[in-house]
Amino acid sequence: MDVIHYITDNTPQVLLLFGQHFVLFAVSMFFAILTGISLAIYVTAPGNEKKGNMVVSITSAAQAVPPLAIVALAFIFVGIGAAPSIIALILYSIVPILFNASSGLLSVPPKVIEAGRGLGLTQNQLLWKIRIPMSLPVIMAGIRSAATINIGTATVASFIGGGGLGDLIFMGLKLYRPDIILTGAILTAIMAIAIDYLLQMLENIILPGGLK
Amino acid sequence: MITFSSVSKYFEKTAAVNNLSVDFEHGSISVIIGPSGCGKTTTMKMINRLIDPDNGEIKLDGKSIFDYNLVELRRSIGYVIQETGLFPHYTVYDNIAVVPRLLRWDNTRIQNRVYELLDLVTLNETYSNKYPSQLSGGERQRVGLARALAADPDILLMDEPFGAIDPINRLTLQDVLLEIQEEIKKTIIFVTHDINEAIKLGDKIAIMDRGNLVQYDTPDIILTDPADEFVEELLGHDRNVKALSLIKTRELLQNHGYITITPGTTHEEARAMAEENPASSVFIQDDNGTLMGRYYLETRKDKSRRLKKVDDPWVVDPNMNLNETLSKMLQTGEKVIPVVTRKRKLLGVVTLGNLFNAANRE
Numbered sequence: 198m199d200v201i202h203y204i205t206d207n208t209p210q211v212l213l214l215f216g217q218h219f220v221l222f223a224v225s226m227f228f229a230i231l232t233g234i235s236l237a238i239y240v241t242a243p244g245n246e247k248k249g250n251m252v253v254s255i256t257s258a259a260q261a262v263p264p265l266a267i268v269a270l271a272f273i274f275v276g277i278g279a280a281p282s283i284i285a286l287i288l289y290s291i292v293p294i295l296f297n298a299s300s301g302l303l304s305v306p307p308k309v310i311e312a313g314r315g316l317g318l319t320q321n322q323l324l325w326k327i328r329i330p331m332s333l334p335v336i337m338a339g340i341r342s343a344a345t346i347n348i349g350t351a352t353v354a355s356f357i358g359g360g361g362l363g364d365l366i367f368m369g370l371k372l373y374r375p376d377i378i379l380t381g382a383i384l385t386a387i388m389a390i391a392i393d394y395l396l397q398m399l400e401n402i403i404l405p406g407g408l409k
Numbered sequence: 410m411i412t413f414s415s416v417s418k419y420f421e422k423t424a425a426v427n428n429l430s431v432d433f434e435h436g437s438i439s440v441i442i443g444p445s446g447c448g449k450t451t452t453m454k455m456i457n458r459l460i461d462p463d464n465g466e467i468k469l470d471g472k473s474i475f476d477y478n479l480v481e482l483r484r485s486i487g488y489v490i491q492e493t494g495l496f497p498h499y500t501v502y503d504n505i506a507v508v509p510r511l512l513r514w515d516n517t518r519i520q521n522r523v524y525e526l527l528d529l530v531t532l533n534e535t536y537s538n539k540y541p542s543q544l545s546g547g548e549r550q551r552v553g554l555a556r557a558l559a560a561d562p563d564i565l566l567m568d569e570p571f572g573a574i575d576p577i578n579r580l581t582l583q584d585v586l587l588e589i590q591e592e593i594k595k596t597i598i599f600v601t602h603d604i605n606e607a608i609k610l611g612d613k614i615a616i617m618d619r620g621n622l623v624q625y626d627t628p629d630i631i632l633t634d635p636a637d638e639f640v641e642e643l644l645g646h647d648r649n650v651k652a653l654s655l656i657k658t659r660e661l662l663q664n665h666g667y668i669t670i671t672p673g674t675t676h677e678e679a680r681a682m683a684e685e686n687p688a689s690s691v692f693i694q695d696d697n698g699t700l701m702g703r704y705y706l707e708t709r710k711d712k713s714r715r716l717k718k719v720d721d722p723w724v725v726d727p728n729m730n731l732n733e734t735l736s737k738m739l740q741t742g743e744k745v746i747p748v749v750t751r752k753r754k755l756l757g758v759v760t761l762g763n764l765f766n767a768a769n770r771e
């Protein structure tokens with residue numbers, strides 16, 4: 198097959214791009230998870246529920262913004278290279294993470310929270326022992342869909358010099374070589390599937406029993 | 410003792426609780442009852458400061474609740490709500506262990522306490538690793554009670570804890586609570602919608618209407634001397650029958666009207682004795698006094714008689730109240746029912762005639 202030929206003939210280049218792609222994904226996801234979940238905790242804190250509901254509406258709508266638009270904006274405001282690509286990817290991945298984490302945290306039944314308060318749990322204990330563990334399935338679903346979207350969107354980063362497997366797709370386009378385009382596309386898909394599988398395994402390990 | 414002095418709580422200018430002054434006594438069960446929205450939950454939540462009052466003062470043993478550290482106050486007050494609010498991601502064990510862990514007990518102590526409590530609420534160690542979703546409503550409620558009792562609080566707040574349980578299991582849970590209370594003697598505030606539950610459980614009953622305390626008395630005073638029409642209506646038409654729940658079955662026990670025979674007696678001998686004493690019930694009793702069965706002499710349509718032996722006859726417990734005994738007799742159709750201890754020792758019988766007399770006396 199042409200794709201396999203292309204990979205065996207250009208192994209170092211393909212590996213480099215694959216690695217770049219993974220770094221774009223890993224770095225941007227790390228910051229997206231960190232900020233997304235912190236923000237969700239902040240906007241859903243007791244007394245903040247109005248903000249929380251607002252964030253849920255905004256992030257729900259924001260998921261419809263096309264990735265190219267974000268990348269283009271990053272290019273205009275930050276310029277060319279890996280850094281603007283990562284910034285664009287962070288912005289784009291935060292949305293589903295923030296959406297899921299906020300709606301998850303807001304959907305913990307008030308009875309359960311009231312029982313926790315009545316037993317003498319502090320706000321922090323309520324957060325870490327009750328609210329986060331109980332919303333973990335929803336939070337993890339957000340992270341998984343963000344990861345898949347992130348890996349796909351990272352191909353567009355090549356547009357503004359971010360590197361990664363998108364380079365193969367654009368190169369194939371320029372050279373009129375479907376085998377190169379396919380190589381980029383298939384490797385991107387493989388990475389997305391593998392990461393999703395790993396996250397699913399992680400989820401099975403960390404999900405508290407009783408919620409499975 | 411929990412003391413309310415002129416306590417009011419307003420939500421958007423309407424008083425949920427209006428100028429409430431009441432003492433909930435130490436070591437007894439105080440029931441709060443009244444229609445939906447009358448302020449029962451609000452009253453209760455002001456005790457563990459889930460809601461803060463707008464006016465007035467609440468004291469625990471003479472000390473204002475605002476002088477306690479909030480978290481410590483709550484940890485020293487057990488709290489049980491309808492549907493329990495059990496943590497779905499924790500096992501039964503972990504749910505009960507929540508407060509002991511917050512108090513940093515060591516693991517052996519926690520384990521002993523959890524098993525002790527499971528036993529107390531008539532569950533057992535095999536429930537430890539189950540999740541709330543794997544339990545029945547009644548079992549969840551017991552776990553909720555065990556969780557509230559974990560750190561041995563002096564006060565127990567229970568907000569319609571049995572409200573969502575079917576009637577039969579509800580009776581069992583009430584018995585469990587009464588038995589536990591006999592052992593632990595907590596100050597219990599119990600909110601309910603159900604007047605029968607209130608009469609059965611309450612040492613005292615507080616009746617509320619639209620934020621006001623209408624009457625606060627013992628069940629027998631409330632039944633015999635309702636403060637006003639509102640209370641009368643709450644009690645319903647069958648006040649006489651309800652009064653039966655104030656009397657224990659053992660108080661109406663009689664030791665005549667039945668004969669006992671030994672397990673060795675033959676069918677023919679039994680038949681002869683039954684026909685000789687047609688007005689008496691015939692019980693089989695062994696040397697230890699244990700009830701082993703019952704004979705019924707049945708008259709058929711053609712006037713011929715037939716003797717039927719039942720190995721496991723209907724019985725009642727001497728601690729059941731007369732209301733419960735009455736409903737059991739009406740359900741089973743027994744006109745005379747044997748009263749036996751938990752180990753099935755025969756104490757005597759209760760007859761339907763005596764029950765009706767008692768109801769009319771009340």
Ligand SMILES: Nc1ncnc2c1ncn2[C@@H]1O[C@H](COP(=O)(O)OP(=O)(O)OP(=O)(O)O)[C@@H](O)[C@H]1O
Binds near residue numbers: 421
């Ligand atoms: N957080 C709140 N905000 C506004 N109004 C409230 C709030 N909590 C209670 N109320 C109002 O205060 C009144 C008393 O409520 P409460 O929950 O104490 O009633 P209740 O006697 O427990 O009723 P139920 O039997 O239905 O549980 C009701 O009219 C209710 O609508």
Ligand SMILES: [Mg+2]
Binds near residue numbers: 449450451568
């Ligand atoms: Mg209520």
